[in-house]
Amino acid sequence: MSLALSTTRFAPSPTGRLHLGHAMSAVLSHDFARARGGRFLLRIEDIDSGRAREEHIAGIEEDLCWLGLLWDGPAVRQSRRLALYSEALERLKQRGLIYPCFCTRADIARSATAPHGPEGPLYPGTCRGLAAPDLDRPHAWRLDMVKAMALAGPLEWYDEQAGIVTARPDLLGDVVLARKDAPVSYHLAVTVDDAAQGVTDVIRGRDLFAATHVHRLLQDLLTLPTPDYHHHALLIGTDGERLAKRHGAMALADLRAQGVDPKEIVAALHEGRAPLGFRLSGD
Known part of the structure; x- marks a missing residue:
């Protein structure tokens, strides 16, 4: 602590x-x-x-x-700070942990196989494993959650109210790390920035509690320190x-x-x- x-x-x-x-x-x-x-x-x-x-x-x-x-x-x-995010994304790409996704939100919403998580419908994996993706088309980059969790193994983080929390990033599915309309997503940017700025304690609302599961996984994959969390x-x-x-x-x-x-x-x-x-x- x-x-x-x-x-x-x-x-x-x-x-x-x-x-x-x-x-x-x-x-x-x-x-x-x-x-x-x-x-x-x-x-x-x-x-x-x-x-x-x-x-x-x-x-x-x-x-x-x-x-x-x-x-x-x-x-x-x-x-x-876009160069920092690009570097982090490239590290994950080189390890085969992210993949291009061409789906729209409407595509995901229409999918009958999309389960729901704490932030809404989970990505059903439509673009995961595409043999020859056309990167000239607009696309996002998603984290392959199964691969990433297998590589990281069991993880924990500390919250002032909840105590020691077992990380369950799978609850959020294959999250987007770089959007079609932006070079990075919230999940990746906040993880990289907190580490780069030496943040020891993250104080934010309970509505972001679930996102912390993903941030803890990214910290492990990128070898970054884990701050304490205080979700008010x-x-x-x-x-x-x-x-x-x-x-x-x-x-x-x-x-x-x-x-x-x-x-x-x-x-x-x-x-x-x-x-x-x-x-x-x-x-």
Whole structure:
């Protein structure tokens, strides 16, 4: 488990303004590092060039400053780290652990043989083992989960709430590591970045708990260190849904415009309470 000096990170995607759910992760990450005399890093996950916006990056920094959260060093942008991801992908490719996939989401959804996992329908393996794939066609790169797990063997990781967790990346199937529309996926980028930045403790919402199974496998395959994980409860709105951009969660910028005192938000989160009348998942 983590000792005194810890490095945490807050890693939002600049596809919209931050909301209270983001604030919770940022405050908890900031507090964890500062309580241990460690570093709190800001990483901008802007690999989705079709949706990432410069104004949202500026907004993220503005919102964090409004909350009184200062990060160490310059913010790191994933879009400037593509060579690192390409190198990791190539290492997996050379070991025969990834394969090109030409299927669309609609193809997978229509497949009667696609089982469901924690993140939705699992890939049924349509392109696995293609004899002569045409790499001139648009394609993603998927991890051959059976091969990868056989090579890695049994794996574990530590979560503050769950304790020692046996890794079950097979629950997510042959995940995408490089997308058709982007040179890398979330799974690979976050694993490579956390190691490269020396992150010792990953503090994020419980909605990403299942993804950690895959990240633990990738850490083993790429010979990367495994941080400790702290998956916190999620903020739930009055509609019973977790706060998310796609659910139209009110932005911190809107709260600021309404005159909300950021100290009230931060104080509640410091104490493990949901601010402004929201509630925590599990309450």
